[in-house]
Amino acid sequence: xxxxxxxxxxxxxxxxxxxxxxxxxxxxxxxxxxxxxxxxxxxxxxxxxxxxxxxxxxxxxxxxxxxxxxxxxxxxxxxxxxxxxxxxxxxxxxxxxxxxxxxxxxxxxxxxxxxxxxxxxxxxxxxxxxxxxxxxxxxxxxxxxxxxxxxxxxxxxxxxxxxxxxxxxxxxxxxx
Amino acid sequence: xxxxxxxxxxxxxxxxxxxxxxxxxxxxxxxxxxxxxxxxxxxxxxxxxxxxxxxxxxxxxxxxxxxxxxxxxxxxxxxxxxxxxxxxxxxxxxxxxxxxxxxxxxxxxxxxxxxxxxxxxxxxxxxxxxxxxxxxxxxxxxxxxxxxxxxxxxxxxxxxxxxxxxxxxxxxxxxxxxxxxxxxxxxxxxxxxxxxxxxxxxxxxxxxxxxxxxxxxxxxxxxxxxxxxxxxxxxxxxxxxxxxxxxxxxxxxxxxxxxxxxxxxxxxxxxxxxxxxxxxxxxxxxxxxxxxxxxxxxxxxxxxxxxxxxxxxxxxxxxxxxxxxxxxxxxxxxxxxxxxxxxxxxxxxxxxxxxxxxxxxxxxxxxxxxxxxxxxxxxxxxxxxxxxxxxxxxxxxxxxxxxxxxxxxxxxxxxxxxxxxxxxxxxxxxxxxxxxxxxxxxxxxxxxxxxxxxxxxxxxxxxxxxxxxxxxxxxxxxxxxxxxxxxxxxxxxxxxxxxxxxxxxxxxxxxxxxxxxxxxxxxxxxxxxxxxxxxxxxxxxxxxxxxxxxxxxxxxxxxxxxxxxxxxxxxxxxxxxxxxxxxxxxxxxxxxxxxxxxxxxxxxxxxxxxxxxxxxxx
Numbered sequence: 001x002x003x004x005x006x007x008x009x010x011x012x013x014x015x016x017x018x019x020x021x022x023x024x025x026x027x028x029x030x031x032x033x034x035x036x037x038x039x040x041x042x043x044x045x046x047x048x049x050x051x052x053x054x055x056x057x058x059x060x061x062x063x064x065x066x067x068x069x070x071x072x073x074x075x076x077x078x079x080x081x082x083x084x085x086x087x088x089x090x091x092x093x094x095x096x097x098x099x100x101x102x103x104x105x106x107x108x109x110x111x112x113x114x115x116x117x118x119x120x121x122x123x124x125x126x127x128x129x130x131x132x133x134x135x136x137x138x139x140x141x142x143x144x145x146x147x148x149x150x151x152x153x154x155x156x157x158x159x160x161x162x163x164x165x166x167x168x169x170x171x172x173x174x175x176x
Numbered sequence: 177x178x179x180x181x182x183x184x185x186x187x188x189x190x191x192x193x194x195x196x197x198x199x200x201x202x203x204x205x206x207x208x209x210x211x212x213x214x215x216x217x218x219x220x221x222x223x224x225x226x227x228x229x230x231x232x233x234x235x236x237x238x239x240x241x242x243x244x245x246x247x248x249x250x251x252x253x254x255x256x257x258x259x260x261x262x263x264x265x266x267x268x269x270x271x272x273x274x275x276x277x278x279x280x281x282x283x284x285x286x287x288x289x290x291x292x293x294x295x296x297x298x299x300x301x302x303x304x305x306x307x308x309x310x311x312x313x314x315x316x317x318x319x320x321x322x323x324x325x326x327x328x329x330x331x332x333x334x335x336x337x338x339x340x341x342x343x344x345x346x347x348x349x350x351x352x353x354x355x356x357x358x359x360x361x362x363x364x365x366x367x368x369x370x371x372x373x374x375x376x377x378x379x380x381x382x383x384x385x386x387x388x389x390x391x392x393x394x395x396x397x398x399x400x401x402x403x404x405x406x407x408x409x410x411x412x413x414x415x416x417x418x419x420x421x422x423x424x425x426x427x428x429x430x431x432x433x434x435x436x437x438x439x440x441x442x443x444x445x446x447x448x449x450x451x452x453x454x455x456x457x458x459x460x461x462x463x464x465x466x467x468x469x470x471x472x473x474x475x476x477x478x479x480x481x482x483x484x485x486x487x488x489x490x491x492x493x494x495x496x497x498x499x500x501x502x503x504x505x506x507x508x509x510x511x512x513x514x515x516x517x518x519x520x521x522x523x524x525x526x527x528x529x530x531x532x533x534x535x536x537x538x539x540x541x542x543x544x545x546x547x548x549x550x551x552x553x554x555x556x557x558x559x560x561x562x563x564x565x566x567x568x569x570x571x572x573x574x575x576x577x578x579x580x581x582x583x584x585x586x587x588x589x590x591x592x593x594x595x596x597x598x599x600x601x602x603x604x605x606x607x608x609x610x611x612x613x614x615x616x617x618x619x620x621x622x623x624x625x626x627x628x629x630x631x632x633x634x635x636x637x638x639x640x641x642x643x644x645x646x647x648x649x650x651x652x653x654x655x656x657x658x659x660x661x662x663x664x665x666x667x668x669x670x671x672x673x674x675x676x677x678x679x680x681x682x683x684x685x686x687x688x689x690x691x692x693x694x695x696x697x698x699x700x701x702x703x704x705x706x707x708x709x710x711x712x713x714x715x716x717x718x719x720x721x722x723x724x725x726x727x728x729x730x731x732x733x734x735x736x737x738x739x740x741x742x743x744x745x746x747x748x749x750x751x752x753x754x755x756x757x758x759x760x761x762x763x764x765x766x767x768x769x770x771x772x773x774x775x776x777x778x779x780x781x782x783x784x785x786x787x788x789x790x791x792x793x794x
Contacts, residue, residue, distance in 0.1 A: 099379070100379040100380065100382055101379075101382075103383065103387060103391065103392075104382065104383060104387065107387055107391075119391040119395065120395060122392050123393075123396055126392070126396060126404070127396060127400055128400065129400075130403065131403060131404065131405075131406035131407045134404060134407050135408070138379065139379070139380075140380060140407060140408050140411075142408055143408050144406070144408060144409060149406060152405050152406050152412060153406055155405075156403065156405055158402070158456075158457045158459070159398070159400075159403045160399075160403065165742060165743055165744075166741060166742055167739055167740070167741055167742075
């Protein structure tokens, strides 16, 4: 169907996305192409219709579009260092629920770079944290009985120890 | 409002048509993931009435009847739990059915969330069925849940239903079909909760196991992943999943290490969780003795070995009449009775000793330098063991490093040979570092220029850390007019723009007293092995005095203050180990050949340091 060269499409076409509360997001073709899923969908059906994305809310969609729009422009013009700084700003005030909704939205829409960014952020939050701290961060209820906890802790003892190899105490003599 | 869905469903009772058709817009949206379930494979559909006691089934589709063997009229009005009983006569649910999943389902249903997971069910006849289940609450216009829709796709369960074994390292019955990194983004795996009219909850419950494992948990270190097992039941189960450990291994130790370990894991049927744990703690490290068949004849010393896959390859050496030899021998440790085999090669390089032999990717190896019949050499030859008629090919280069012996070498990225130091014809020691990129059509030796070099030396080791760092240790180093054994450690990061040698630890003076009294005795011609994660294990070699020592030392250069530590290894250690006759096979066994005594020269008795427990599960 797409006889037109992609460049022409990119300049002129807007892609319409219909989200959960039936509002329509209009995004530029190039921005929509950041999503592999949209890329595949649109290559079959063209850009005339509306793509339904019932499971994504408007706040999440706004964030996704914000990210994709910036990265489309940043691709060749902005330095890597500045892009990283922008990314950190983008993440800054996102709460837990938004982060996870973004993970799922990027999973569905297949946007690798945004998904990597967010998942790495979540992973960084869990790194080096104790089980209790992880529960607090994610508001997880502890459904383990004390006996189970004890058993699990015993099983996983190695993970809580620092490397237990002793240092060398012997003296090293001068060579003759 | 309650009536119309029921009537619709009753009408469709005996068809397997989709509940969601394009032309109609039902008052409740099912959402994309359910569509995907429908499209991809035939699904069983069950609808239960959420407002009646014990949630009786009000509709099942034809596929349900066909797959489970239960007819619709047998199950209507009952609760779904009968699917967990093995066969229609069982009175209680089968023990392997994960209670935690059931608790999870109950919790989701009572709080009104979607549920997705896997569960063990049984057909009417008693055969097991692994059930990928998706339950969605269905609300009327006022937001009250009236029904639950269950969509189930199935795969055969193929685990052992005999009396339960111990829980240690049990294979998770909720095995997640994760794809190894290349295919991470499976559409089937996700769902997004439609709106937030339900009470505030933990956001993690919205995310499916697959998304959690592949995208988040796989990025953590082994210790972090393991400590997550104490968070809650769901996390504990996830940390038991083999696929997660494979992903963790790939992520932190790299694809190359993963591929090497994978062939060992597959062959010996080892649990990945155990492999990762043992390579992190080295708790299972043990010395073993191995007797092999065949022999290396004519016998020689000062040969070099390297590992290619599961094979140990030996080349060159100094023969009985002190003449250099150029035979190639192979020992395949994967065989039931490993035997030294002489390989008939074409165009063998000139005989030599004091050379280096290193394994490249794809069953190839490269030899460089050494002392030949007429003096020191600086030629490089490559051999591909997989060729039907293995042939050594000389790497032709216009300019080469100085001829040398007792230098050290390592391979970066499976393709780049790095050579450093050694002894020249005149007896002078070298301190240069050269790189040869064997992926190029016409490889060229490139000297790595640094502003400062460690003292020149021979008999030291170069180990690779990760993809782009090398670690130099020990050797006999120049110290003014003297040559003394060294205990210094230097690292170079080849990805930096301005490469330089960084001092890590040691004495700063070859042979001198260590400042913190915690370095192994200085040595040369020792064995140094790189472990996954950038740690280095060192043992053997020649140390001052007549002490023979093969204590094993380990260093983690990534620590804030890298400190040598002693690794206590079970089993009897060999009396002698030298760098050029030691190699790491399959990422898990360090094979030590040879010894001081003549009977050792036959190389039929080997020692190996097994880093992990290689006895698989059965």
